[in-house]
Amino acid sequence: MPDLLEPADPRGRDRALNAPSLQPEPALAPFVVVDQADEPPLLLFDHVTKWYGPVIGVNQITLELRPGITGLVGSNGAGKSTLMRLATGQLRPDLGSVQVLGHDAWQFEAKRHVGYSPDVDNFYEDMSGRQFVETMARLCGFSRLEARRRTEETLQLVGMAQQASRRLRGYSKGMRQRIKVAQALVHDPEVLILDEPLSGIDPVGRMEFLALFRLLAERGKCLLVSSHELEELEKLTDHVAVMAEARIAAVGTLAQIRDLLDDHPLSILIGSDHPRQMAGALLAMPDVLGVDLGEQDSIVVRARNPRRFFPELAGLVLEENYDVHRLETLDDSAHAILGYLLGGRRVEKRG
Amino acid sequence: MPGASLLHYRPWRGRFRGVTLSVLPVARISLWMMFRRKLFWALYALGLLMFFMFFFGQYLLAWAETQTAEETVRIGVVRAEPDKLVHLLREVLKLNGTGYTYRNFFWFQGYMVMIVLAMAGSILVGNDFHFGSLPFYLSKPVGRWHYLLGKCLAVAVFINLMTTVPALILFVQYGLLDSWSYFVESGRLFLGILGYGLLLTVCLSLMLVAAATWLRRTVPMIMTWTTLFLFFPILAKTLVDGFHYDRHWRLLDLWNDAYLLGNACLGMAQDTIRPVEQPAVYEAGLLLGALSLLCLIYLNLRIRAVEIVR
């Protein structure tokens, strides 16, 4: 696709420079939720860098997480798991610091406030699910009675109360996933780090899990969820942190991130009875970069700056009395955004 | 993938090779699994210490034999009389290019061979079971015996790298230091070294693969392997040398059994072995043969019964 961004356009050039992806400095345009900005962050990454020998795992990441759900997306090798391991105290940053409620994540005091559901699938296979969760509760310092009570409640929460007496060895992948989430919840942590929590869960179970995560977020917990299931992540939250090549490529809501991608104009499908006339009028608009005539009285408009374009489009439609029977953004999804942000890497869409 | 059609790949028109050759990639992967570990190279370096002692000992002997006119010679900071040095190296340490040299070398390599094989057993076979990579092998059009033979071949490489190959290097070195006629006159020794190596290869690889198939985790594997090659020799020595039991109890020492057979391969008389009380060569051969057969039977049964489960 030819680059229709005019080199003389000062805004285009500035925006290209300010584009969030793969810049030496994290010059991203974040947003701040004013109503919670005064609260201290539950999980703080402060200029965190981690090397694996000569390979950099995460590179100068600064991130503050407060109560709510944040999705962590990125291609394989982007650094998501490293980030999660730093948050759970399995790794120490080479530069910067990771803090959980003011405690260094490496120290044991921080782990009291963190619940971690890893992507590993290795348990103490000879134990039953109930025994495993109860053991994790006891290892958090609860008495036997208290640990049992918590175990039963969390098992019920994750829908494993009936099958928890069976040995882990005989569990399906989904059941193992539920047990992982149960042990992460059993000590009621403020921060939940969930690495691929929906992996292996059936569709009904996924809905249950999504509802559970939303409830937990409503109760003031901070959830950091990494997933490759972008559609599910979109249902769960629109606050995402996109990682690419060990950096945070973009942070914010999907719409905000989309707005920042000036060099990737938004594609909008417009169905109209007068496609040609409409196309001509659209081309006159300064934010429109191109128009394609589609099939069945539809046109595809490529426009930048959607926040300005849509009001102008509305004004045009009313002024010229065009008959618009269809309006659809074609690449406003997380897949498309991720694809743009990650450059040449393809994000395979399932289904 | 949309781009692939642009590459104009042609379909492969070659001929598939026989399934027997699938042993080679299995062995190659197994070798790579070991060679990429620093621990293996550290153990191999320890194992080569004995080889270097023999290697440089032979050089020292060759040099000392040229210094017999001197009263004393200086080796580093140590002064020694050449005659005594030659006697020490030739008659005491047996660095004389005879069967003694190679027999002793094989014997002294026992410890490190055992340790390296203990590590190899848990990695080569145990990892496949433990981490679930066995289905990748068995989902290919190869038989289960090909998988096992590939593993045995890899083990054979390790054994020969520590025993046969260094022994052959010592053989060549001695011949180069002595005279060309050594190679002709000592042809029996050359074949004996190969025979000793082959014996160790067949017996140890079968035993190791069988043990590793049975015990997939590292610690049980090591306990069993050390029992076979450390405990039983100690027990045999205790019974025969300590409590004066019949010499046939020495058959418990499998490395000694291989030593007896290797001694015969090298054409050495049995009464040159110390301690003197040893079982007969054929008895040692029967025992090792029976053990190898048992391992084969076990592997055959195990292969049929293997279930690839978590």
Add this chain to the structure above:
Amino acid sequence: MEESGSRLEVGGSRVGVGADGALTANPSSALNLQSSLESSHSSAWLAWCYLVWFCFLRQARARQMVWIALALLTLITTVVGLVTLAGRVGMEEWRWTWVGGNQPLRINPQEKAGPPVREPPIPPHYVRLSYAETAQGMQVLPHAIPMPSSAAALQDAVAGATRIALARSRFYLFSNWVVFSVFVGFLLPIWSLSFATEALGGEREGRSLVWLLTRPLPRASIYLAKFFALLPWSLALNLGGFALICAVGGWQGHLAFRLYWPAVLGGTIAFCALFHLMGACFRRAAVIALVYSFFLETILGSMPGYMKRISIGFYTRCLMFDAAAGYGVQPEKPSIYLPVSAATAWSILFIAAAGLLVVGMIVFARTQYQDLS
């Protein structure tokens, strides 16, 4: 939308709802859980104590290892028992080898023959009498053959000394072969190695260490808990196994246990501390421990001079030599072996065990394990 420099902030309490709009989880359960979970407190001490107990039980789960250890114990106990029952522990049943004529008399068939002689040698043959029968014969001789009283007294003294030496030879042989060679040379290191390396090595190999490292417990305390959990197993096997072996070894075995059990205790604790440290440092700790036990200790143990003082087995043996000094048990060549006193050996073993434990705690607390998943 504002830029805030280099800080990126994400937050919000927005709760998304799925396309189907349904929440099929039990909301009241979650709300109840929230309120009930908030009200309870946890104790790090309780968590640590439970960790010790949990790790202690986990050691038993390594069934193959436990069974192999017990099989070894059964085997050696059976062998020692049978040898003792057959009366073969002492030198009483040993026989002279008479080579006669121009060959020197050899007491021990394994002893190296003297310089060769020119005449064709007479083949050696065994004398029918054993040492015990010979001693008995020496005792009977003064009474069977008339001899001066002084000669008879001398003969009696020699016979008596021979009898005592033969009797004591049982303890000597039991110590040298069963205790030093079999037990200290193999069983003690291998039993210590198996449990000590399995404690951390087993978790790393099974990739289950992540569950412990993400609990609110100091990492050094996790290491310590693992050590305290493996120690009863190692001590039970080593001390208990040693007791069983000695129990079937007759009076010499009972004496050996009475004299040597403290050395076994000290050696076990020191070996366990060392191998546990290896478990923290190396992924294949069992192999490293094997190299140490049966390569380095063997080589160092046979080196002259002070090199052998690096090995734990040396101090264990020194304690045993010290305990059995009154029974004639000593190193083959004391001038080369250079044993240390019991006090020194105890000090070294204690310092080594404590030092290795502390080092292990530091290493484990600082190491970032890459093989957790």
